[in-house]
Amino acid sequence: MTAVAPEPSLVVEHPLQRPRLPKLAPLIAAVIAAAAAVLLGLSLGWGVAPIVVTGGLIYLVGLSTWSRLVENARAATDRLVTSLVWTALVIALIPLISLLYTVISKGSSSINAKFLTWSMRNVLDGPGGIYHAIMGTLIITLGAAIISVPIGLLAAVYLVEYGQHSRLASWIRFLVDVMTGIPSIVAGLFAYALFSIIVGPGTQMGFGGSVALSILMIPIVVRSSEEMLKLVPTDLREASYALGVPKWKTILKVVIPTAMAGIITGVTLAIARVIGETAPLLIICGATDSVNLNPFSGQMASLPVFIYSSYQSPGANPEVLRQMAWGAALVLIIIVMALNILARVLGKVLSPKTGH
């Protein structure tokens, strides 16, 4: 026996170790792809967009081919799909970031104390303020929330706790879905017609805007609250019933608190959805340059309508009003963001505690 047999422990039938690309492989591939695309683009005289697209394609093909040569087919597929997912994320973020960048860069210069506290009343030349529009937007949206949240939440409670699979419940679900698709201008026309009948022809007031927006909000609140209430485990309802708690109290004290975080998120999303609506407010609230804090009488300004009219009919000082429109857009975005942050904080505070 001259040849020494390999030690049994070293004979591995299924090796776990395989060749791997270096950790920085995606980065290296990206740099090479970018360089190749830029060289190719410059030599052929392309614009930016074709260069980016070509670079992306070179990266995808190059990295997965490299991986297939060194690693194996599964790893190559993994790298390809990972890159595709990242590409999708970047594409989805580009408009958002570009929008934020544009609004902030163009709007931030016009924001100052006067901008936030003055109205446009009797402003003949030079910049005025958007206080009237901010207050209008807040009042109208608050009114819409006050109308839609109880109706939407109670409808969701009916759908989940009482209607369930009954015919009425499925009809309500269908109609709510139809309502989700109502064009906002139709909601505005509806409110305009409604108040023309109730109050008098041609009535324009802030509360009408609230009604129009609540038509857009209610279906979102119903659907999101319904989903949240459905997530509450049946176990909890049964535990409550078994303690001799009546059904209405079980819903009020057990089901809704358990779903509260999700309901608040849904309501915030609904508010964010309607706070930027222009068309219905243009019809039912009109536009004014003065502060009007009474939603039940007279025209009421709002940020979207202010932005629209500043662009549409800038009057004698087009440059100043365009500048103000950007500032108003920034304020609107800040309001929506503040609402979202508030909702997240409330959701954290109210969500079921796990004790960890």
Add this chain to the structure above:
Amino acid sequence: MAKSIDVSDLNIYYSDFLAVENVNMTIKARSVTALIGPSGCGKSTFLRTLNRMHEVIPGARVEGKVAVDGQSLYDSAVDPVEVRRMVGMVFQRPNPFPTMSIAENVLAGLRLNNKKLTKSEAADVVERSLQGANLWNEVKDRLGKPGMGLSGGQQQRLCIARAIAVEPQVLLMDEPCSALDPISTSAVEDLIHELKEQYTIVIVTHNMQQAARVSEDTAFFNLAGAGKPGRLIEMNPTKKIFSVPDEEATEAYISGRFG
């Protein structure tokens, strides 16, 4: 104050499907009655008819009579909410209310039923119920912490504390130990032994040793085949069931020669 339960000619339906057929039994006060049988034979369904939880499921209904100390539960004048205050229930999976602390969970039955409690009364109820559920020593320093933070076995004992805090007269337990480890199971079984001094207990279990350990009487349910209704095969003192049962089917099930 514990009460006996008389069940006569009880048929239980889910919509048109007859789930349990023609049950007649008497459950003694201040004792533990175990319900055993294969899955799907209607033990849990039957248990849920004893506090009118069965009808919570849409389309579910019963025919026949269930009487607690002579009061018929299914009389048209009976409010199911009142029945459930008298007949408490512990479920298979621990289900403390996630939005409430340990103390609030114990008090949930009283608070949600509008009972006004002073601080000291509330503290009293919390301590008594948690003592009763053998949980006091483990949680007395963190009564304000969320109930969901406890271990599975502790959560189940918290649910038992919550059930006995409303001082029911009958306690129904639907496989209370099936999600628990042996140590927690043993704690719950000890608890059942203590509770039967005061309460009438009906327990559904898949664990025959458990039935033998904790119960005075055992009822064996069985079903003839899939889609057929479950029936009560035999009800006898536990000692007799596990040694010389009357029925061949019981013997077969208990000794593992099922079918």
